[in-house]
Amino acid sequence: MARKDTLSPSKITTYLACPTKYYWTYVNPKGKWYLRSKSYFSFGTSLHNVLQRFHDSGDHGVTTTEEAVAALEESWIEAGYSSQDEMMQQLAEGKAIVEAHVERVMREPITAQTIVVEKLYRRDLGPFVLIGRVDRIDEHEDGTIEIIDYKSGREGVMEEEVKNDLAMSSYQLILREHFTDRKIVASIIALRSNTKATAHLDEAEMAEFQQMLTELGNQILNRDWDNEEPVPKALCPTCDFKALCLQHPDFELPAAAE
């Protein structure tokens, strides 16, 4: 039996931003030759790796601020920075972020226990399997399950943004099948400002989200990729695939970017 297609929040977000970008990223293997390293991916992954270790109760190597900063230096990913200066500046910022995060966690009263760090979950939605990698799951004293996602680029976060975030809603949808009898909430921690916002989708909102996501997934999986035509948009000038799209006879970059 053929394996079901899988979709993730990042695949769906890419499709919503630009279907042609989805095509070059996930459908046509030629696209991978055009992908460039991004400093913000390197920065985010470096921070995620350290926070994962700090919150992992089985990892005894990163339990203090000093150990967290040392772990960041050791596992720092250098790819994608435009200069050594830029990278050193980002490393200094990363150290400050890690310090602030660890200090905040140590200062706050313990009302929840981390039960999962960095794990891939899946849920079969019928036409496709929805997958999502969660940064962390905490279990609160009242039994509530809290999904936590770290954002290294954001300066701040509001409850409404968490509520409308496709990835956070997807994680709630997936985990409802894994924690059937629990209330599930989702939180984003904006690491640069060390702030956090939490939201929850009720039954009606979740049903509406599931229906929207299933329709969107069907649209992606049944798209006629052989006849995909790029449509110019604001993000084209900074897109890795513009050289490929420019090979299309009718495609032109927006005037200001030429």
Ligand code: SF4
């Ligand atoms: S260059 Fe523009 S149209 Fe082409 S993939 Fe990128 S964003 Fe989409």
